[in-house]
Amino acid sequence: MVDYYEVLGVSRDATQEEIKKAFRRKARETHPDSNPGDPTAEQRFREAALAYEVLSDSQRRAAYDRGGQVEFGDLFSSFAGIDDLLSRFFGGGLGFGFGARPGPAAGADVGAAVELTLAEAASDTTREVRYRARMACSACGGEGAAPGHPAEICDRCGGRGSVRVTRQTFLGTAMTVAPCDKCRGRGRIITHACPQCGGAGAVADEVAVTVEIPAGVEDGARMRLTGRGSVGEPGGRPGDLYVEIRVVPDPRFERHGADLVHRVRLGIAEAALGTGLRVPSVDGEEIDIEVPPGTQPGTVFKLSRQGMPRLRRRGRGDLLVEVQVVVPTSLSPAQEEALRAFATAGPGSPGGSSRGRKRRGR
Ligand SMILES: [Zn+2]
């Protein structure tokens, strides 16, 4: 036997409100309109409807809880049409918004990409974005009718675009609102199609829009520009434009959110004796830093607030300058002589001379 509580995903002591909520969610999930091409959706909808019919009625629920037989009308038999079930739940005024969705289709969403350098991403910037979308036809103003032959009001629906359908069901009369089939929900009939767009009211076109990109934007961020996508059918809302931001990597910096890492290579003498360095910043200005004598490999100098701006917040990240010490792989005779003199002049590191280490290793 099917567990109706499990079907709706509620506990055995669920309140009527919880059961109603759970069924609304299930019904939306399994409504055939939301699952085109899925033959199991109808079956799952039937199960959910049956479970709701039992659990929402206190007498039936009590009988079911006792393990008794629950009586139904033939609306819930597997032979009843799914349409009747749908109008029972969606046409009867429960307000799910399904089955009663006449009207023109919305326009499609479109995508575009913008490429920024890291420096450009470090300050507020504006870009002109070009993309292709369906735009209202200029010849007919988006109506789809040829000039001189305006669209006529649909005589079947009186221009509303929808018609009411009354059905007799198990629990009485159910009213369904359906899109008008004569005008396909548009409310108007085009007698002479516009020659430029063929009656569609829209043509594919290249569009330009100026996009403001906030400082600190990350690679891969997406911005949505509401209503900047393709136009819908006449009267339908337009789609949205999604702009993907690509921030081209800068070889001088490794980005970690708002912080930037810049790596410098120092020779052993510079690290040991100390030196001055000039490092780049993302704004283009160079910054002088002082490397003190005895700087170790991996030392990081933090330049506060020289990183990327924090997106939509105050402040900036830091610029971290990491020191790499490079040991020379080939020496000139003069360098070799100098290094030997250095080695014999005293211990080169706190651990003692290289000879001392060798001995310990044996
Ligand atoms: Zn046109």
Ligand SMILES: [Zn+2]
């Ligand atoms: Zn109509």
